[in-house]
Amino acid sequence: MGEYAFKFTEQGPYGAAVRLLEGSDLRGKVVLDVGCGAAAMAAPVRALGATYVGLDVDADAVFKLVELGFEGHTADLTSPELTGTVRDVVAGRPVAALLCLDVLEHVPDPAAVLGAFTDALGSQQDVELVVSIPNVGHVDLARQLLCGRWNMTDTGLLDRTHLRFFTDRSVTELMSSAGWYEGAREDFPLAESDQHVAQHPAFGTETNLGALIGAVRSRVDGYGTVNQFVRRYHRGAPRQPEAAATAHRFLSVVVRTTGTRKQTLTEVLCCLAAQTDLDFEVVLVVHDLSKKDEVRRLVDEFESNLSHRVRVIGCDGGGRGRPANLGLREATGDYVVFLDDDDLVTANWVEAIHRGAEAHPGMVVRGWAAEQNRRWAAREELADHAASGPLLPTYTTAFDLVGHIRQNRTPFHCFAFPRALVSLGFSFDETLTVCEDWHFLIRAASLCGVHDTGKLTSIYNRWSKDSSSHSVDSDEWNVMRSFIHVALDEQPLLLPPGSVRQLDKTLAAREEDQRTIGALRAELAAVRAQLDALAQVSNNAHAAIGELRDSASWKASAPLRVAGRTGRKLADRLRER
Incomplete structure (x- = not known):
């Protein structure tokens, strides 16, 4: 699992941003780092052969950047003079890319900022834009809201200085409306964001509540565990919002x-x-x-x-x-x-x-x-x-x-x-x-x-x-x-109201059936035991008869039994007359 950091790390969002630049032609060109702050991208960009230029409203941050041997300029992204400022900084040099890493969420009108840079770049159509933007659609924020919480923090998804919040869809809408179209992405995932609450049933992956929230969120799109959208865009014509359909049916x-x-x-x-x-x-x-x-x-x-x-x-x-x-x-x-x-x-x-x-x-x-x-x-x-x-x-x-x-x-x-x-x-x-x-x-x-x-x-x-x-x-x-x-x-499945009573009746009926089946099985076992006893008596009687018929006395008395049967038959006939 990764860890959110403002310093450059290969595993973090800034490392992903550098990898998105590696396939571009940067040598001898300028890379503008908009809102550069501590300039974590300066050395990696220089290593790619580009001229790094940092822009920031904080004059102290720009001064430190210059002290380190990099080019830096103060620029207020909310100023109406931003286009002119950027044009003066560029001074006709070829620009390879714009970096807006953890920037657009801090300005009141991100579209205006993107528009100002587009205007300043003029005819340079091969410029690329790389952004890193926090994802307010992270499942942890959904879990927080379901618990009635919206906790602003010093850094992270709900940074106190954030003025705008983005999901995957709103990022795409913003970029296309400003004439920027996605070319590549390396989003930064965090299964447990800074908003995660350990040991809470709404945040657990194995609890019923947590699994249900996760299942609903994961069905919507694939960005429920994305912490930062890290994406590269190329220039094009701004796209107008699509008109709503006129004929709507229920x-x-x-x-x-x-x-x-x-x-x-x-x-x-x-x-x-x-x-x-x-x-x-x-x-x-x-x-x-x-x-x-x-x-x-x-x-x-x-x-x-x-x-x-x-x-x-x-x-x-x-x-x-x-x-x-x-x-x-x-x-x-x-x-x-x-x-x-x-x-x-x-x-x-x-x-x-x-x-x-x-x-x-x-x-x-x-x-x-x-x-x-x-x-x-x-x-x-x-x-x-x-x-x-x-x-x-x-x-x-x-x-x-x-x-x-x-x-x-x-x-x-x-x-x-x-x-x-x-x-x-x-x-x-x-x-x-x-x-x-x-x-x-x-x-x-x-x-x-x-x-x-x-x-x-x-x-x-x-x-x-x-x-x-x-x-x-x-x-x-x-x-x-x-x-x-x-x-x-x-x-997990949600059961509607009334399901508990229904399940109770069903289980009660099942238990009654099981008791009835148990009683019937006991009766059947008793009957089978009686049949087995009778079968044993019958077998014993047949064995005794067999032994008697095989005995010498039985065989010796055979003529007497025949005479007796004959006498009984004659007596019966005489009575019939």
Whole structure:
């Protein structure tokens, strides 16, 4: 593990900054160290063959730098005259790089500082910029905030002199807006920053609380343990912020299709065209690029009421998770719901989701579904498919997370979730050949909780053949189920309110079952013991009879026994007369 230091060390952020410069052409050129302070970079930069020039507002620091034999100048980064000052310092010399190490977080307007240097450099386009910036997105700060703390310190992530705070995203936005684009990086990690609190459950990696915070943070991006962003940039044109989309919808309906079942896809689109709530978009992902145009033509057959809401996107390769992730990335609604091309929804499906989300914002909204057994028709039949049984209320019970961990009881189109989960790193596991929706639901339900609308708003079609439930071998389902359980077991899960009583009832029922099983086993053992005793008596009797029949007396008395039997038969006949 590294250690934060203001002095130059090969293992620290300054060492990383030097390594980012090593591939650049520095000989005979100037490297400007902006906010140089104690000039920890002076000797390493000189060793690379460059002319080191330090700039700092502290005149004493500049004086000491000059005493050491390096060029130094006073410069106030907040001054409106900064551009002229830098231009005078450069004096027409070729500049290889700017160093802004632990500087931009100390000025009120970092963009203005970068702009001043860009203007001062003028036509010198091959200048590089190397920065070192503290990461306020470090997981330790998230842990501190969850504990109600924001502890400013003399140095470190929350240095008292910091005026601006940066995450990976805000660093990128700042640089691109000023015309600087990343060329390389060597970020400096610290698993335990200066904000880490030892022996605290929120900071432990093995405690439930600590592991949960770490899991949530790590899903968002890969910078949860980065202490300093150390990156090199090259010049370009400033990028203007992207304009916000004008047409915003509440719900994104993602439909996956292979484009081979035209009739069922048509029925799905008809269901969407009939919705009572039209605040939705449709992201239609065609999992076969060769079918994309054909699907687009099918969509265009519908009135603009629906067709203008549909974006057709092609996807090739991968399993079921790939088009799901593509649809997730393309979705723009506040909520996202999936609808496969062979299921049906009622006209109030979107409306029920919308009302549920408004009443319970941020929660997963779950509707109920009936199950319909269907069969693919024979070639001579008019329709492509037909019902082969009654509608069954299979999926009309309240959500139960514990029960769902055991077995999925919610069809894919029955739950909608906040798109904000994507910013928390949620996606579908593309290594799963089936059950990708179940895996996603368990994780989303654990984090968001679930609101049941209590409304039956869809039909889940169970096909007799040519569907994933039949085309995938049962062993594969079991393997995928095991994979999901292993993945879920690697991280803590939040249980919703009511789970304790439910678990208590489940465990009580299990204990009662175990007592009943124990009693039945005892009874069975007693019966088996009685049977064993009777079997022993029977065996002993048979052995005694065998011994008797083998004895000499038994054999000698045989004629008497025969005569006795004959006499009894004659007596019986006489009585019958």
